[in-house]
Amino acid sequence: MEKLRVLVTDDEMGMRLGVRRSLQDFTVFVPDVNETVGFVIDHAESGEESLEKIRQQPPDILLLDHKMPGISGLEVLEKLAGMKTDMLTVMITAYASIETAVAATKQGAYDFLPKPFTPEELKSTIRKTATRLILARQARKLAEEKQQVRFEFIRVLGHELKSPLNAVGGYLELMKKRQRGDDLASYDEMLDRSLDRIDGMHKLIRDLLDLTQIESGRKNRSLAEVNVAAIARTAVETVRAAADSRKIAVRIHAADPVSMQADAREIEMLLNNVLSNAVKYNRDGGSVDLTIERRDGQVVVETVDTGIGMSAEETGRVFDEFVRIRNERTQHISGSGLGLSLVKKISQLYHGSVKVESQPDVGSTFTVSLQADKASAA
Amino acid sequence: MATEKPLVLLVDDDEDFLFQQRVQLQDAGFEVITAQGQAQAEKILADQKPDVAVVDVMMENPDAGFVLCHHIRKNTPSMPVILVTSVNSETGIDFDMATEENREWIKADVLLSKPIRFEQLLGEIDRLLAVKK
Numbered sequence: 003m004e005k006l007r008v009l010v011t012d013d014e015m016g017m018r019l020g021v022r023r024s025l026q027d028f029t030v031f032v033p034d035v036n037e038t039v040g041f042v043i044d045h046a047e048s049g050e051e052s053l054e055k056i057r058q059q060p061p062d063i064l065l066l067d068h069k070m071p072g073i074s075g076l077e078v079l080e081k082l083a084g085m086k087t088d089m090l091t092v093m094i095t096a097y098a099s100i101e102t103a104v105a106a107t108k109q110g111a112y113d114f115l116p117k118p119f120t121p122e123e124l125k126s127t128i129r130k131t132a133t134r135l136i137l138a139r140q141a142r143k144l145a146e147e148k149q150q151v152r153f154e155f156i157r158v159l160g161h162e163l164k165s166p167l168n169a170v171g172g173y174l175e176l177m178k179k180r181q182r183g184d185d186l187a188s189y190d191e192m193l194d195r196s197l198d199r200i201d202g203m204h205k206l207i208r209d210l211l212d213l214t215q216i217e218s219g220r221k222n223r224s225l226a227e228v229n230v231a232a233i234a235r236t237a238v239e240t241v242r243a244a245a246d247s248r249k250i251a252v253r254i255h256a257a258d259p260v261s262m263q264a265d266a267r268e269i270e271m272l273l274n275n276v277l278s279n280a281v282k283y284n285r286d287g288g289s290v291d292l293t294i295e296r297r298d299g300q301v302v303v304e305t306v307d308t309g310i311g312m313s314a315e316e317t318g319r320v321f322d323e324f325v326r327i328r329n330e331r332t333q334h335i336s337g338s339g340l341g342l343s344l345v346k347k348i349s350q351l352y353h354g355s356v357k358v359e360s361q362p363d364v365g366s367t368f369t370v371s372l373q374a375d376k377a378s379a380a
Numbered sequence: 381m382a383t384e385k386p387l388v389l390l391v392d393d394d395e396d397f398l399f400q401q402r403v404q405l406q407d408a409g410f411e412v413i414t415a416q417g418q419a420q421a422e423k424i425l426a427d428q429k430p431d432v433a434v435v436d437v438m439m440e441n442p443d444a445g446f447v448l449c450h451h452i453r454k455n456t457p458s459m460p461v462i463l464v465t466s467v468n469s470e471t472g473i474d475f476d477m478a479t480e481e482n483r484e485w486i487k488a489d490v491l492l493s494k495p496i497r498f499e500q501l502l503g504e505i506d507r508l509l510a511v512k513k
Contacts, residue, residue, distance in 0.1 A: 165394070168396075168495065169394075169396035169397075169400075172396060172397075172400045173396070173400065176400060176403060176404070181403060181404065181407060182403070182407075191399075192399075195395075195396060195399065199396070328393070328440065329440070330416075330417075330420075333393075333395070333416060
């Protein structure tokens, strides 16, 4: 159990002992974080001693008497102004005067306890203060974690953008040096490779913008009744050229219409991504079967390919951002590493899920389930 | 003996890096053979003996290059190895071969940090080949 440190600052010994007695076995349950905290009590007999202890190690909660010989409680607060700590102060005032209350609040006191107070009143104030402290810490921790995730995303993104730029820069250098002499045709391969890298960067930026839109641009969603089968037919046409060139058959199995409440653009992104993966990671002469059906209030989209497949370890991380499965068979396949994380995010918007079953050299089956009538408006 | 072109083995999972260094090495008078990772390099080394190997660190595994160096050192101690890595710029881990401790476990003759200039790579290859003779 976490113990919060309470520093009681009062010149009256009876008060210090009373507080210690009331709080030493007291615990507070904070339901939001499902955590119980107890208290360790320390004391100071004057403002000066209190300041010294706080500067050494700030307590979590400071119970501070106002009227003391030497410096007053308010002066203690003044001297602590600007100190970096999340300590919360409860002022103890003999007569709950408005002026003291206002002045203390200005100096950052969190609450008041008018003297004399009962043990119950003390516990109630401490409960409130401790809860506030724990929740504030929890919020800060979550914010920090979120920021870490963002930093990590930006770091990887930087790397993903830098490597194609380096590659294209390298080819331009070689061409500038006339590395292969003056025959322009001898540079064709370098030009083709450069254009491929630029294509890859375009795709990455497009996926990135899609992802940003899914994550933040939810104001612009236009939810309406859409026919998933019709969107699927268009998506199949967009991968047709790539599929035909490698003799991959793409078949669609769907009733018409398959209706749901959705933003058409999101469904299009989702279908484009699962279909283009099924084609890209397929074998020449293979096939892709896309099935769309309504089942128990859900729209279920399933692609079955005859591709290179994945190991169990690989299927476990394939929905993470910037994850690309790297092996000899995928080294010539380009991708941003964002497509499937986009699919996952979209499925979440529809209170749905995405899963994959795969076997190396046999193929992969991706199944996306979406709630047909419960698109999140959030 | 007729002056044969020295054979360089280039190992890197970055196709563009392989292509660009290969073109320049060929024009500088080397035979070049490339591998896209440790596994492919080991296959090549099973029946060819390059005069020098240029090896990237992070390939199919984050330490694939180190492992490859160890194997080369064990099987062909006379083959000089140049490690080329972006570990420093990518992870912020600062490491080099300046300390005895690192020289102890990094089984390479030279360690270069990416991005590298071709002239720098060429200089190291020439130097190592001269020492070998």
